[in-house]
Amino acid sequence: MSFTHLVPCIVxxxxxxxxxxxxxxxxxxxxxxxxxxTQCHGVEGIVRSKMSKDRWATVVDDMLSRGAKGTDEEIDQxxxxxxxxxxxxxxxxxxxxxxFTALGLTEDEAQAIIRFRVEKGSVKSFxxxxxxxxxxxxxxxxxxxxxxx
Numbered sequence: 001m002s003f004t005h006l007v008p009c010i011v012x013x014x015x016x017x018x019x020x021x022x023x024x025x026x027x028x029x030x031x032x033x034x035x036x037x038t039q040c041h042g043v044e045g046i047v048r049s050k051m052s053k054d055r056w057a058t059v060v061d062d063m064l065s066r067g068a069k070g071t072d073e074e075i076d077q078x079x080x081x082x083x084x085x086x087x088x089x090x091x092x093x094x095x096x097x098x099x100f101t102a103l104g105l106t107e108d109e110a111q112a113i114i115r116f117r118v119e120k121g122s123v124k125s126f127x128x129x130x131x132x133x134x135x136x137x138x139x140x141x142x143x144x145x146x147x148x149x
Contacts, residue, residue, distance in 0.1 A: 029081030053083035
């Protein structure tokens with residue numbers, strides 16, 4: 001391989017971390033996440049992790065005890081960003097009421113989804129889920145990325 005062919009390869013290899021960071025999903029908390037977390041951690045390991053919101057909160061608390069810096073508001077943003085983008089998705093047709101409440105729905109809203117699912121059979125799509133009586137569509141829309149069918 002000639003030197004002129006080698007230079008683009010070297011540039012590409014050194015640019016990979018930049019490309020990986022730019023592939024992070026958009027959302028509130030992304031900028032704070034980059035500032036607080038990627039100084040010590042590679043994005044790849046974080047992206048592969050699939051943890052619940054509570055587990056992400058525990059991890060972030062641990063990182064704070066090790067020297068990460070951020071305000072309470074920034075910490076909440078990071079936990080929410082991680083939970084929204086790097087958590088296991090909740091299967092609407094298999095979830096329990098407590099699974100739904102862990103996502104932020106009220107007990108009444110969780111029970112409404114379970115009733116809807118029992119009455120209608122399997123929920124096949126998000127569009128079908130938002131027809132659940134007693135559950136605000138806006139609340140479900142905020143959870144859409146965390147749900148599967």
